[in-house]
Amino acid sequence: MASLEVDVHSNLKSLLNEIPRKSSEVIADEKKFVVGTYARTSVVLASGKGCKVYDVDGQEYLDLTSGIAVNALGHGDPDWVRAVTEQANVLTHVSNIYYSIPQVELAKRLVACSFADRVFFSNSGTEANEAAIKFSRKFQRYSHPDEKQPPMKFIAFTNCFHGRTMGALALTSKENYRSPFEPVMPGVTFLEYGNIQAATEIIQSGEIAAVFVEPIQGEGGIHSATKEFLLSLRTACDNAGSLLIFDEVQCGLGRSGYLWAHEAYGVYPDIMTLAKPLAGGLPIGAVLVTEKVARAINFGDHGSTFAGGPLVCSGAIAVLDKISSPGFLASVSEKGQYFKELLVKNLGGNSHVKEVRGSGLIIGIELDVSASPLVDACQQSGLLILTAGKGNVVRIVPPLIISTQEIDQAVEILIDRIPVLDQASTN
Amino acid sequence: MSCSSLFSLKTPLFPSGAVNRSINLRPNSYFVTRASLNLDVHSDPKPLLNENPKKSSQVIADEKKFVVGSYARAPVVLASGKGCKVYDVDGQEYLDLTSGIAVNALGHADPDWVRAVTEQANVLTHVSNIYYSVPQVELAKRLVACSFADRVFFSNSGTEANEAAIKFSRKFQRYSHPDETHPPTEFIAFTNCFHGRTMGALALTSKENYRSPFEPVMPGVTFLEYGNIQAATEMIQSEKIAAVFVEPIQGEGGIYSATKEFLQSLRTACDNAGSLLVFDEVQCGLGRSGHLWAHEAYGVYPDIMTLAKPLAGGLPIGAVLVTEKVACAINFGDHGSTFAGSPLVCSAAIAVLDKISSPDFLASISEKGRYFEELLVKKLGGNSHVRDVRGSGLIIGIELETSASPLVDACQRSGLLILTAGKGNVVRIVPPLIISTHEIDRAVEILVDCMPVLDQLLSMALVRVWAWCFRCFRTASSLVGAGCVPAWGGFVVGAGVSCSRPVFVRPVAFAGIYLAPGLVLVVFLFAHCRIEVVASVGVG
Numbered sequence: 016m017a018s019l020e021v022d023v024h025s026n027l028k029s030l031l032n033e034i035p036r037k038s039s040e041v042i043a044d045e046k047k048f049v050v051g052t053y054a055r056t057s058v059v060l061a062s063g064k065g066c067k068v069y070d071v072d073g074q075e076y077l078d079l080t081s082g083i084a085v086n087a088l089g090h091g092d093p094d095w096v097r098a099v100t101e102q103a104n105v106l107t108h109v110s111n112i113y114y115s116i117p118q119v120e121l122a123k124r125l126v127a128c129s130f131a132d133r134v135f136f137s138n139s140g141t142e143a144n145e146a147a148i149k150f151s152r153k154f155q156r157y158s159h160p161d162e163k164q165p166p167m168k169f170i171a172f173t174n175c176f177h178g179r180t181m182g183a184l185a186l187t188s189k190e191n192y193r194s195p196f197e198p199v200m201p202g203v204t205f206l207e208y209g210n211i212q213a214a215t216e217i218i219q220s221g222e223i224a225a226v227f228v229e230p231i232q233g234e235g236g237i238h239s240a241t242k243e244f245l246l247s248l249r250t251a252c253d254n255a256g257s258l259l260i261f262d263e264v265q266c267g268l269g270r271s272g273y274l275w276a277h278e279a280y281g282v283y284p285d286i287m288t289l290a291k292p293l294a295g296g297l298p299i300g301a302v303l304v305t306e307k308v309a310r311a312i313n314f315g316d317h318g319s320t321f322a323g324g325p326l327v328c329s330g331a332i333a334v335l336d337k338i339s340s341p342g343f344l345a346s347v348s349e350k351g352q353y354f355k356e357l358l359v360k361n362l363g364g365n366s367h368v369k370e371v372r373g374s375g376l377i378i379g380i381e382l383d384v385s386a387s388p389l390v391d392a393c394q395q396s397g398l399l400i401l402t403a404g405k406g407n408v409v410r411i412v413p414p415l416i417i418s419t420q421e422i423d424q425a426v427e428i429l430i431d432r433i434p435v436l437d438q439a440s441t442n
Numbered sequence: 443m444s445c446s447s448l449f450s451l452k453t454p455l456f457p458s459g460a461v462n463r464s465i466n467l468r469p470n471s472y473f474v475t476r477a478s479l480n481l482d483v484h485s486d487p488k489p490l491l492n493e494n495p496k497k498s499s500q501v502i503a504d505e506k507k508f509v510v511g512s513y514a515r516a517p518v519v520l521a522s523g524k525g526c527k528v529y530d531v532d533g534q535e536y537l538d539l540t541s542g543i544a545v546n547a548l549g550h551a552d553p554d555w556v557r558a559v560t561e562q563a564n565v566l567t568h569v570s571n572i573y574y575s576v577p578q579v580e581l582a583k584r585l586v587a588c589s590f591a592d593r594v595f596f597s598n599s600g601t602e603a604n605e606a607a608i609k610f611s612r613k614f615q616r617y618s619h620p621d622e623t624h625p626p627t628e629f630i631a632f633t634n635c636f637h638g639r640t641m642g643a644l645a646l647t648s649k650e651n652y653r654s655p656f657e658p659v660m661p662g663v664t665f666l667e668y669g670n671i672q673a674a675t676e677m678i679q680s681e682k683i684a685a686v687f688v689e690p691i692q693g694e695g696g697i698y699s700a701t702k703e704f705l706q707s708l709r710t711a712c713d714n715a716g717s718l719l720v721f722d723e724v725q726c727g728l729g730r731s732g733h734l735w736a737h738e739a740y741g742v743y744p745d746i747m748t749l750a751k752p753l754a755g756g757l758p759i760g761a762v763l764v765t766e767k768v769a770c771a772i773n774f775g776d777h778g779s780t781f782a783g784s785p786l787v788c789s790a791a792i793a794v795l796d797k798i799s800s801p802d803f804l805a806s807i808s809e810k811g812r813y814f815e816e817l818l819v820k821k822l823g824g825n826s827h828v829r830d831v832r833g834s835g836l837i838i839g840i841e842l843e844t845s846a847s848p849l850v851d852a853c854q855r856s857g858l859l860i861l862t863a864g865k866g867n868v869v870r871i872v873p874p875l876i877i878s879t880h881e882i883d884r885a886v887e888i889l890v891d892c893m894p895v896l897d898q899l900l901s902m903a904l905v906r907v908w909a910w911c912f913r914c915f916r917t918a919s920s921l922v923g924a925g926c927v928p929a930w931g932g933f934v935v936g937a938g939v940s941c942s943r944p945v946f947v948r949p950v951a952f953a954g955i956y957l958a959p960g961l962v963l964v965v966f967l968f969a970h971c972r973i974e975v976v977a978s979v980g981v982g
Contacts, residue, residue: 041574048582049783050595050610050764052571054774059574060785062565071576082570083780091564100560104551105522108756110542112861114501114519116531122508135510138598138758139781145640149656150510156655167658179777180605181642181660195613195776198627198661200641291780296568298598298758298781304510314514316655317639320543320751321599321758323509325520401572 036071056394063090066414066421068399076399077425079413083401084233084265084377087292088334089414095295098333099326107326111318117328124332128274128339130283131303135312136323140264140290141178143300144227147286148182148200149317150308151225151258157311158256166257170217170226172208174235174404177227177262186227188235208238211247218251225258225286230276233265233412236404237372237379245282258285258308264300265377268292269338269415272348272375279374292338292415294331338415347415350422351375354411357426367436376417380409388439392432398425496531516854523550526874526881528859536859537885539873543861544693544725544837547752548794549874555755555793562789570780577788584792588734588799590743591763595772596783600724600750601638603760604687607746608642608660609777610768611685611718617771618716626717630677630686632668634695634864637687637722646687648695668698671707678711685718685746690736693725693872696864697832697839705742718745718768724760725837728752729798729875732808732835739834752798752875754791798875807875810882811835814871817886827896836877840869844896852892858885 038059045055061071066089068078081087088095102117109115122134135150137143152167159165171177171186178184184193185200193199206213208228217223226248232238252259261284266276268289273279275287285308290300300322321327337343355378358371362380369381382389386402386409393400403410413425498519505515521531526549528538541547548555562577569575582594595610597603612627619625629646631637637646644653645660653659666673668688677683686708692698712719721744726736728749733739735747745768750760760782781787797803815838818831822840830841842849846862846869853860863870873885 036576038574041576041579044579044583045574048579048586048593050593050762050769050772052595052772052774052777055574056572057574059576060566060569061576063567063569068566068569080570080572082568083572085568085570085780090566096563099563103556103559103563106520106528106550107523108542108545109520109523109528110540110545111513112516112540112543113859114498114505114515114517116496116501116519116521119501119504119508123504126508133508133510135512139602139779141779142599142602142640148641149639152657153655179609179779180602180640181608181645182640185641191775195616196609197612200660201658296781296784296786298784298787302510309510312510312512314512315651317512319599319601319639320545321756324756324758326756327758 038071041071056390056399058394058399065089065091066417074397076394076397077421077428078399079411079417079425080399080401081292081412081414082296083291084270084412085291085296087269087415088295088337089416092295092333092337092416094337095330095333098329099295099297102326102329105325108321108324110320111323115323115325115328117325117332118323121323121328121331121335124335124339125301125303128335129287129303130275130305131287132306133304133309135302135304135317136328137290137300137302137319138298138322139178139300140262140288141180141183141300142319142322143264143288143290143302144177144183144186144262145180146300146302146317147225147227147260147288148186150286150302150304150312151260153316154258154308154311155224155256166222166224166255168202168204168222168224170204170206170214170223172206172228172232174208174232174238175205175227175229175262176232176234208232208235209241209244211244214244215247215251218248218255218257221255223252223255223257225260226252227260227262229262229264229266230280231266231271231374231377233377233410234403236381236408237377237410239372239374240280242280242282245277245280249282249284252285260284260286260288262288264288264290265412266374268335269344269347270375270377270412272344272351274339274344276374293334294327295334297327297330299327299331343415347375350417350419351378353419354378354422354426357422358429361426361430362433365433367433373411376411376413376415378411379403380411382407382409382436384436384439388435389429389432392435393428396428396432398428398432400429498531501531516850516859518854518859525549525551526877534857536854536857537881537888539858539860539871539877539885541752541872541874542756543751544730544872545751545756547729547875548755548797549876552755552793552797552876554797555790558789558793559755559757559786562786565785567786568781568784571778571783575783575785575788577785577792578783581783581788581791581795584795584799585761585763588795589747589763590735590765591747592766593764593769595762595764595777596788597750597760597762597779598758598781599638599760600722600748601640601643601760602779602782603724603748603750603762604637604643604646604722605640606760606762606777607685607687607720607748608646610746610762610764610772611720613776614718614768614771615684615716626682626684628662628664628682628684630664630666630674630683632666632688632692634668634692634698635665635687635689635722636692636694668692668695669701669704671704674704675707675711678708678715678717681715681717683712683715683717685720686712687720687722689722689724689726690740691726691731691834691837693837693870694863696841696868697837697870699832699834700740702740702742705737705740709742709744712745720744720746720748722748724748724750725872726834728795729804729807730835730837730872732804732811734799734804736834753794754787755794757787757790759787759791803875807835810877810879811838813879814838814882814886817882818889821886821890822893825893827893833871836871836873836875838871839863840871842867842869842896848895849889849892852895853888856888856892858888858892860889 041059059071155165177186182200287303401410501519519531615625631646635648637643642660747763861870
């Protein structure tokens with residue numbers, strides 16, 4: 016109810032029904048009013064349900080992108096919608112000056128189902144990695160109180176991706192993401208992903224605050240670490256006093272078939288960063304830490320105005336409760352295996368397909384050519400897929416609720432359209 | 443290990459005292475909400491609200507156990523809100539002058555905002571920026587239509603918006619100086635500023651102890667005195683400066699407004715040198731100052747403006763508004779975000795922007811801001827602790843000559859929530875922009891009522907000082923009188939007895955107050971009782 020003294024001048028038009036938009040109009044407006052950082056696919060999405068999305072012209076698509084591995088429960092999950100709409104009527108945001116229950120409840124749940132002892136919330140994956148950077152450096156200062164130069168440097172790996180803000184960006188290997196913005200945060204060394212010897216040597220230098228690694232590299236091309244590699248990092252970090260940070264922003268929260276990707280390896284980090292699927296599409300990040308790390312963090316060391324808000328955390332609780340159920344995780348594993356086997360069976364023999372790899376419902380199809388023509392062709396046939404790596408890897412990250420029937424349908428469309436790569440390579 | 447066995451949807455979140463709202467969902471024009479037949483729906487139909495009432499103390503204890511200890515929170519566990527009122531889990535009502543740090547511009551549970559969010563959540567929440575979506579484009583159009591800008595980039599927070607501004611500035615300079623090996627890449631920021639906590643924005647944030655534990659941050663930032671035209675002009679003239687970041691009204695820093703001359707001088711110097719001028723209006727923008735944009739009051743326009751806080755009514759969002767000149771330099775792949783610009787968050791922001799940008803709404807903020815400030819000056823201006831009342835619109839600071847914390851605590855106990863700023867001696871008032879004059883009156887009443895706590899603080903300290911002196915003297919006398927110890931030793935023991943009392947655990951600021959009378963006592967004893975000073979410390 017509006018306060019009696021406020022002149023309520025509401026100009027709210029329902030975007031759903033009052034401004035009918037053609038794709039071409041929306042695309043033209045975006046080109047005019049939005050900073051041109053995104054080379055978007057020419058699809059204007061308007062609504063979604065489960066694994067299906069619909070554009071403004073009513074065209075249906077089977078969504079294997081989940082908005083880049085975000086919509087783990089698909090679109091319009093009823094429990095998530097209910098949690099969010101209820102909470103929106105009650106309390107949305109208070110800042111971290113005050114306590115609120117959803118933040119604390121979400122933290123408890125995350126601690127209960129992980130290696131961690133405590134959680135820090137942020138608004139995105141890049142913010143989570145920024146917090147991890149800060150916690151690592153603070154931890155090292157705290158652990159080496161008498162040293163003028165405590166370990167301040169970081170190791171990250173080739174083909175990694177940790178974010179776009181100046182700290183996370185410094186950890187992100189792709190040169191042309193960083194070079195126009197130099198100087199970024201100093202102190203990062205990039206090593207070859209999987210190279211145990213190189214990593215162990217640098218960590219042994221005693222200058223490394225932390226090692227950032229994705230157990231499964233998503234943007235980088237769907238490359239999974241080996242157990243030996245992760246274990247070698249764990250051992251080297253333990254010996255040198257460096258922290259081991261697993262970036263599970265994309266591969267965490269059930270995506271790999273395990274709740275946490277690192278569970279498959281039995282190797283545990285000091286810090287884990289999460290984001291993407293955690294709040295069902297609302298902006299969120301989380302940094303899970305051990306008590307050893309948490310002890311080094313004091314009031315005022317870090318903060319965020321929005322993070323941990325009641326509304327976003329309520330959304331996250333609905334997601335986490337669902338994903339963390341053993342039945343749900345088992346189904347992700349099962350469907351992932353089914354999907355991969357079906358791809359190998361139907362596409363494995365194709366001359367352009369080098370490899371089909373992945374875990375659970377993060378699957379990569381490496382091609383010997385650019386995947387773009389296939390992405391476009393699939394889109395025309397009603398299937399949305401992503402790319403990864405150098406653009407030659409098809410990245411499949413559907414909602415974790417995808418059905419076997421939808422998997423069958425997806426593979427059918429892929430088989431149907433893969434000949435476009437022959438035409439492309441001829442051209 | 444599964445969470446659900448320990449914490450399922452059966453574990454409710456809210457006490458029975460929470461305010462209930464009716465949810466009016468309009469029929470979804472595309473779909474009826476229905477679970478997919480193939481989904482293993484592990485869902486408890488009981489709502490998360492109202493099932494196991496939580497006590498404040500329980501929540502606070504849990505936070506201390508499960509959340510990284512980066513926040514020194516007020517001991518208030520908020521559960522619900524409506525308009526300018528919030529309620530804690532015990533049902534206690536508070537008048538909210540914080541808006542969650544200048545975020546809840548339309549107050550809590552604004553019906554148009556709730557409706558926009560509820561509708562959109564049933565339709566489409568997130569698609570990423572691989573695809574187009576209507577709310578993002580509509581929001582961008584509206585922001586462009588009501589500002590200096592030509593284009594918008596969305597982010598998820600204020601710090602992310604400033605990070606984007608940093609990147610856009612450096613890219614712009616590389617684009618403008620294609621043949622130079624060292625184009626301008628440095629930045630200027632100002633004393634008492636705040637731009638964010640991530641490594642780039644952090645490098646621009648002046649407070650030393652926010653930065654030093656995390657060095658080395660992003661290099662290339664120089665801090666100059668806020669308002670110092672000469673220093674800024676000289677540095678910009680060096681032509682090494684990619685951009686100058688400035689808040690037209692510094693919020694965290696203590697509610698300091700720039701002068702027109704200062705902003706104009708920055709504009710001119712930047713124009714001459716080819717540097718970009720970036721206005722951070724994350725806190726002071728979007729109606730807070732009584733103008734839609736704080737810089738409108740000055741008639742000085744930036745190249746880039748960053749926004750966040752109130753834009754989406756409490757959902758995480760940031761925005762970077764840029765001129766075409768800046769936008770030309772930005773290419774595909776230069777920057778990005780997975781979440782930013784989503785349909786749900788942008789729909790919420792459209793509801794907020796449509797309301798705030800109405801001329802009547804803005805006029806009402808100016809009016810109420812003036813009323814609030816005048817009332818504060820009238821009722822508190824004469825108070826000996828109040829140095830200054832300042833601000834614009836509904837961002838008001840009351841500068842005290844002492845720490846504002848006791849006043850914040852006292853107000854909270856009386857049902858009024860306020861913030862601090864600056865070095866902790868400035869009361870920061872940033873209520874929802876919909877606050878009524880009646881609520882303003884009530885807020886000032888409570889402030890007036892609670893101000894004496896600042897006096898009590900001083901007189902309490904003085905009482906303790908004299909009590910301490912008395913105890914010292916009494917203990918010293920009895921020991922000396924009994925011949926147990928020399929007078930000096932008696933003083934030391936007496937002081938030690940007093941030190942062991944809890945009252946002695948006080949902030950360092952009071953150490954002087956305690957020591958001073960002690961010194962007086964020593965001088966008295968020395969002068970009149972002919973104490974033999976023992977060289978070694980302690981009882982002889």
